[in-house]
Amino acid sequence: MTGPVPSRHHDIADDLRRQIATGRIQPGERLRSEADLAGRYKVSTVTLRRALSVLQGEGLVDKIHGKGNFVRLPLRKIMYVGGWGTLDPWTAAEAALRVTVRTTTVQAHGRLATLLNIPAGSPLTEFSCLSLEGASPRGLARIYLPRDLAPVGVLDDESAYGEAATRFAVLGPPPAAVRETVCARPPTPDEASALRISSTVSVLAITRTATDSAGRVVEAALLAFLGDRIDAVFTTHHVIDERQTQG
Secondary structure (H helix, E strand, C coil), rough: CCCCCHHHHHHHHHHHHHHCCCCCCCCCCCCCCHHHHHHCCCCCCCHHHHHHHHHHHHHCCEEEEEEEECCCCCCCCCEECCCEEEECCCCCCCCCCCEEEEEEEEEEEEEHHHHHHHCCCEEEEEEEEEEECEEEEEEEEEHHHHHECCCCCCCCCHHHHHHHHCCCCCCCCCCCCCEEEEEEEECCCHHHHHHHCCCCCCEEEEEEECCCCCCEEEEEEEEEEEEECCEEEEECCEEEEEECCCC
């Protein structure tokens, strides 16, 4: 008996995979348009897209809406250090990350008002930070401070806050407590656009709040990283139970 005949889209995926493995198609290179590839392989665009979805599922190809299909760059990870948001290259040999920072004033809406425990409509300073390796986005952070806590000049390019924002760090004085919630999920439309990924690629999402010694929430941050390009490291500090030291 003979085995099952491979589906046509698997044959196409095998051929493209071989071209990627041999370097005929380079990392970061844009594939020919889906219509051109369908014509070359003499198949329908539906069959061609099935082949590309196989490669996307394997992490070899990224489909970027409105731009096309690209061979994925070699895997390089960055590190997020929990509690302070410091971003570091995964090893000293990796290319340094470049972070762009935009600042603006916005109003607190539903989720932000809840995170910061402030009335809806309260003014906030937003730091929108995008980390890149070359031209490829790696992570996105939107950091929010109540406007009354942002010093005069915080929106200026030379602000000291801007330097901290390039590390995705907690802004302002050291907080008394930092709370972080981590989950893997599909990207929001805004995240997919900023990170140049499809809606099928998972992101590691971190929601961070910082509280001062009086219990006031002084910052809320919404972070999103490419799920396979990030390692998050958290350190646990053991608390001594005072009840065990008594008696």
